[in-house]
Amino acid sequence: MRYEFADCVLDVDRHVLLRSGETVSVEPQVFDLLELLAESPGKLVPREEIIERVWKGRFVSDSTISARIAAARKAVGDDGKTQRIIKTIVRRGLQLATDVNRDAAKAQKNDPQTQQLRYAQSRTGQIVPYTLAGDGLPVLRIGSVVHDLEAEWRLPGERTRLTDMTNRFHLLRYNKDHRAMSDSTRQVTYDRRIDEILTVTKAAGFDQFSILAEFSGTFPALHFAARYPDRVKKLVLAGGWAEGRDHRAGSEQPDSIRTLIEEGWQTPGSGYAMGSMLSYFPDGPLDSVRLMVNEMQSLYSREQKLEYRDTGNSASVVHLLPDVKCPTLVLHGRHSAVHPLPEARKLAAGIPNASLVVLETGNQIPLPGNAAYDTYMKSLTAFLEAPD
Template sequence: MSSTIYYFGQFELDPAGRRLRQDARPVSVEPRAFALLCYLVEHRDRVVPRQELIDAVWNGEPATDAALATGLRTVRLAIGDSGREQQFIRTVHRRGYQFVAPTTTAPTGSGPAAEPTTAVTPAGGTAGDTNAGSRDMIRFCRTADGTRIAWAATGTGPPLVKTANWLSRMDLERTTPLFAHWFEGLTRGRRLIRYDERGSGLSDPRSSFTLDEWIEDLDAVADAAGLDRFPLLGVSQGGPLAVAYAARRPERVSRLILNAAYARGRLARARDAAEREEANLDLRLSLAGWNAHNHSFQRFLTAQFFAESPPQRWDELNSYQKRAVPAASGAKFLEAQSRLDVADLARQVACPTLITHSRDDPRIPVSEAAELADLIPDSRLVIFDGRNHLLTPEEPAWPAFLAELYAFLAE
């Protein structure tokens, strides 16, 4: 057994000590399944053929493909994977299996490195892929208050910084079908810099969230990436943060792009008791579904992100966001976002600004985009036909958004 400890997601795998932990808590795995997991992790740089796995793990004992399939199901159950999601173990048709989750290592007894760097390979690539645009190097930086923030750069060319938004997790988002098209689209001749804000994904957990803290996160990432001045993209909840940052750091933001954004969260913009009650009901239903794992309640929130998409996409977002952040933190995120108000800061934005929005977005009404355009002096509003809050690759609004984005950046 290897004398190396492996860290992936929320897990710690110690082959020599025969231990698997999740968030420092032991995970029980039967010996054969544990050996399968160890072998796949130790050989994660390649696809491992079925027969090689059987030979290595069964050590010459008779075994069938069915026995291997059972062992792999046991492994996936232990680490929260599935044959459909394949976030950790990918099945390569007619070839075998590959462990694909980003992994850091440390010698036995040393614990993980304080500031590890992790290579992330997208689905369809291999750990040995040397194409600079096909891999992310996840790095870590620290804010002024000491919070550790995970960030990465993808692609080559002039920078484009994307603010963090609703529950990101950097080691998962690039390989999930929900968001993979954003990376292909935003790295055409650009170096995309993104990050997990505090309390989300691979960044340090937090119990409270404020606009000032989110600005600190972005400051730390821009400094770590060596950026003085750059265009800034804010999508959805990342929009108010982008507006506030452009207003408070005018020397750093050259151009501002906002998509599906708003100046005031739902509670902040409520005009009377009825609208406040609607905003609170929206919040309570979303949290009830999350905490109680109620399928219909969960869909209440995610259906608003992909209103024009099939229910399968809603469920994919449910699964993703639960892996991105604990339920308690997600609740605090939702409440903090609903109270955001950057209307006064929007009036102070001095850089050219492009605002885009789907006409029938059910999560953030198009009237919020119109308000942003009215508040920001040098701004232009483009409205796309569509009902999705987050743009999908198959809808006409997606290529239209990219065309507007690149034309704006080229001005």
């Protein structure tokens, strides 16, 4: 998203302010204030809305607000005396008193090949990248193959999936904090995940929304739905599992996927790395899986991948299932081997008012180009769009 006004360009995607072609350094709160004003040029932005957007509704002194307004004026070449760009409406709020060109932003919004990154700050100060695209019912998507918004967008198959979703829904996605696993207990990690969800849904203006949880996104989704039942309208669990490998019969046998990661993850294009991913997606398409592996090897070290595997193996959400009150749909591949169909049945049986759709595939989740992909999309769309 780009806003052009006076001699300034506010590039929201890059989080950059330019004036006369030169980068102007601004604090995050000043940038947020400029973005808020640029969204409604010529209109009064009330003081209460400014506090809610820039300071997330926290108490803030008049002197702090005045300092940020002064910094915003200085950044765009204005001052409190002339107020030719940012005008104060006494005792009411602010107004961007200049025309704003948003043609580039509109073209970008309608371009299916463009992803717009935004940033929200949690109550603990963590910056959470997120994207918001499409129209329709508000849907938060949690969990993906690569756990990275930019890497996911680079994958043609995943971009097709996301485009299909944004054609039907107002889709919100975010980057989780990858550090949260290695330095925390399991409960602290889930608390951080919940804090991330609260942060991005507030930034997106989602009050009540549905959740599409794929893969390990099942776990934070269930924790959130159990803790905030009034916020979650509907829940879709796709390719998830109730209990990891450590809780299942036969767990005493060696973990072959873990061995493949240990042996070959650090070698680019390794057959071992491909083998670990094909365990999840045996039906392919093969080219899509190969591109996933390439992206993931550039993002995550062997140690990180082993940690993700161990976390999934040891996880269990059985105790949470009775506390999930919203209508729930479970989608799962009939021939999935890593997290087999009985795990999906546990989810559906344990959650009140849940149903299960079995997909004719060996993939954990059908990829675009897979025979079960259309059924997958039609099932989740019909469920989410059905009247309450």
